[in-house]
Amino acid sequence: MKLNLFEKIHNYGVTTRLLESQVYPITKTEKIWLNTMLAHPAAPHFFAPETYQKLLTFLKDTDTLQLEKVFVEKAKSKVKQFYHEWIPKLRRIILNKNGLMLSCETKNGAIIKDQAGVPYRLEFSMVRKEWYLIWLLHGDSKLLTTPLRLIHNITERDIPDWEYERSELVISHLHEERKQAVTIEVLPEYTGELQRILYAFSCFEKTGRLDDDTGAYHLSISFLDQDSEYVLSKVRFLGKRIKVLGNPRLQARMLESAKKALERYAEPL
Amino acid sequence: MAKEAFDKEIQLLRIIFLTGGAYNRQQLAERLGISVHTFDKTLKKLKDIFYTLYPLMELNNEPFNNLQYYDMTDQLFLFLYRAKSVKESEVKRLVRILTLLRDEALTVKDLIERFDLDGETFTDLPDEKTLRQDLKYLEELDVIKKVTKIRPSLYRYNDDLTSILSTDELLDLYDFVHIMANTELPSVQGYILLDALKNQLQFIRAGRDLNAFLYKYHYFSRILDEYQAFFLFQAIQECKTIRFTYYTPKRKVRYESLNTNPLFAKETVGASQHTIPLTVIYDHQYGRWYLVAKTEGHPGLSKYRLEGITQLTVDGSVDADELTALQKEAEAALRHSWLIDTGHPVTVKLRFYHPDGHAFNFIHNRVELQGQWGIITEQGDEWFDYEIQVNDTMEIKPWIRSFGSSCEVLSPRSLRHQMIQEWKEIVGYYETESI
Structure with missing residues (x-):
């Protein structure tokens, strides 16, 4: 059957008015998609x-998309952990706006037992292909990102909605506080590759600026300090086309990384 | 393509989002090859649709410029797929039919009788023929179904998928769809399904916030290209040839208005292409889509970026056996492409160094996750060797470079030499400055 991505029934006017009458139509196209995804090993x-x-x-009489012969994905990472058994429990605690008691292992192997906190979001890293829990430690305004694979035990802890909402505000404040900025300059001689470079950075919070005098394109990126390693790998990925500005720490790291890389090649094979 | 194309809207959203507000409206209009007036009109139309769907966003005057990661609740660009123009009278009719059928099963005659009762008034009551057409459309979509086979047909609203599930099961389905739509491809239908499930769940749970998931480093704008991708999937499945105007992403002008009056038609700067589509490729590294095709008179395979394809139409047909043979040829040529390069195969040998002072060997982990079909050949105390056969070294180079000093190219010599040169240049960028 012909699949139409622009269906009349999904028109914004139809959708908003149906919403008012609590009608949420699901068409054959969405069922075909669902049937296709239900065949995923996870x-x-x-x-x-x-x-x-x-x-x-x-869905037994519903088609599947059957894209095997027409669609290929390249440079796709293997996924180690598409699903994790803590997901349903944690997502329900978040939905209930409750707190939790959590026991886990740290990266260095230390054991943390029954730590009280408030869960904020389950985060899937599209790069590491792994699930994390972002949560606020009770009492001392410490925001943690814990891989689900290191969690040993979770129990739900009833808290009033206002306490949960206050934690959300604290988290939002902490995110702002932890934000770092860096400017990426696309050197004028590489503006022919600008589109590709912009795509590569489209997964970040960013604003762009064109330097009218030099023709250089500047992209300001903001990220959390824990993500600076990923920003660096992205900068190295694009190599000499771009240059890091306005962040002495990252600039120093780029210099160090380039020098160390050259040292690897110091001895001829 | 269908009567209504969304090339202009997609190009506009993409350029605004990717450039993050770097250009003013004159510059954007110029780059899109349209007048400032058309630019303003198109942007206003898009914003109107967006604010209708997300009234709370109206405070944000530049909703498409940037994303606020932690505030993200919905897929920002899904609204584009709700942009199909529908006449106001038809909107009203479809809404009325579904609302009536949601409450009880009805025949066409019942529908006509009830159409004008309570709620909205209809200045032109639809005639039976129009209603029958609407019902046929809705039945084809599986949104309504006939209750019995005897005439006159009795129709009812079809919410069987959600009604067979308990609230708890519905939440599991919502989570599954959320995760699949965000991590797998294609995703547009998944996001649309997600919207329906979300609205239903929020109604049941009295507006409770369902947000629980975030996807770090996601290429959120990738759904803009699914529009072209789906068209191509179907063209290939139906053995069609296609025609389109192609703008290479290096050109400044991305789109040019198609003037319907030939007297005023500007000469297009894009190149007209007529080709047999073979396969669509998504590159996870950059978050970009490609079409691989066979063009008569051109040796080898032609590759196009979907973002440069406009005015895409189905043109003719290709013999199914010929298509299969061409697809096999393409598959063989692309087997060792890191992305889409079909150049000469080269064996690349790399040495990766274990990170200092870390219990978790994240380098090894990354190579295992991202190293595609390459294999780890040897392990030492401080390093491991990796080998892969790729078509030319150009496309794997950024990946190698992203490891910095944790990766050394052992062979081929030419690539080793290029890496040394690049690192020297990069040292030069940072050494000269006082940092």
Whole structure:
């Protein structure tokens, strides 16, 4: 069947008015997509066995997209952890606006037992292909990002909604505080590759500026300090086309990294 | 393509988002090859649609310039797929039909009788023929279904997918769709499904906030190109040839208005292409889409970036066996492409160094995740060797460079030499400055 991505029934006017009447139509196209995704090897983990079976039975006469012969993905990372067993529990604690008691292991192998806190979001890193929990430690305004694989135990802890909402404000404040900025200059001789470079940085919060005098393109990127390693790898990825400005620490790291790389090549093979 | 194309809207959203507000409206209009007036009109139309769907965003006058990662709740660009123009009378009709059928099963005659009762008034009551057409459309979409086979047909609203699930199961489905739409491709239909599930769940749970997931370093604008990708998927599946105007991304002008009056038609700067589409490629490294095609008279394969394709139409047909043969040829040529390069195969040998003082070997982990079909050949105490056969070294180079001093090119010699040169230049960038 012909799949139309621009369906009349999904028009914004229709959608908003149906929403007022609590009608949320799901068309064949979405069912075909769902049926395709339910065949993903990780899909059964997301549901109780009877729910998964119920969905499969319901969709048994529905087509799948069948893109195998027409679509290829390149440079796709292997996914180690598409699903994690803590996801349903944590997402429900977040939905209930509750706190938690968490036991986990740290990166260095130390054990943390029954630490009280407030869960904020489950974050999937598209680069590391791993799930993390962003949560606020009770009492001392410390924001943590813990890989789900290191979590040993979680129990839900009832807190009033206002306390959860106050934690959200604290988290938002901490994010602002931790934000770093860096300017990426695309050297004028490489503006022919600007589109590609902009794509590479399109996963960051950013603002752009064109230097009318030099023709150089400046992209200001903001990121959390814990992400600076990723920013650096992106900068190295693009090599000599771009230059880091306005962040002495990252500039020093780039110099160090380039010098060390040259040292690797100092001895001929 | 269909009567209504969205080339201009997509190009506009993409350039605004990618350049992060670097250009003013004159510069943007110039780059899009349209007048400032058309630019303003198009942007206003897009904003109107966006604010209709997200009234709370109206405070933000530049909603497409940037993303605020921690504030993101919905896929920012999904609204584009809700931009299809529908006449106001048709909007009203479709809404009325679905609302009536949601409450009870009805025949066409029942529908006509109830159409004008309570709620909105209809100045022109739809005739039976129009209603039958609407019902046919909705039935084809599977949004309504016939209850019985005997005439007159009784129709009912079809919410079977969500009604077979408990609230708890619906939440699991919502989470599954959320994660699949954000991490897998294609995703537009997933985001649309997600919207429906979200609205339903929020209604059940009295407006409770469902946000729980974030996707770090996601290429959020990638759904803009799914529009072209889907058209191409279907063209290939139906053995069609296609025609389009191509703008290489290096050109400044991205789009040029298609003037319907030939007297005023400007000479287009884009190049007209007529070709057999073979496969669509998504490159996860940059978040970009490509078309691989066979163009008559051109040796080898032609590759196009989807962002440069406009005025895409189906043109003729290609023999199914010929298409299969060409696809096999393309598959073989692309087997060792890091991305899409079909140049000469080269064996690249790399040495990766273990990180100092870290319990977790993140270098090894990254090579395992991202090293595609390459294999780890040898392990030492401080390093491991990796080997891969790729078509030319150009496309793998950025990946190698991203490891910095943790990766050394062992062979080929030419690539080793290029790396040394590049690192020297980069040292030069930072050494000269007082930092």
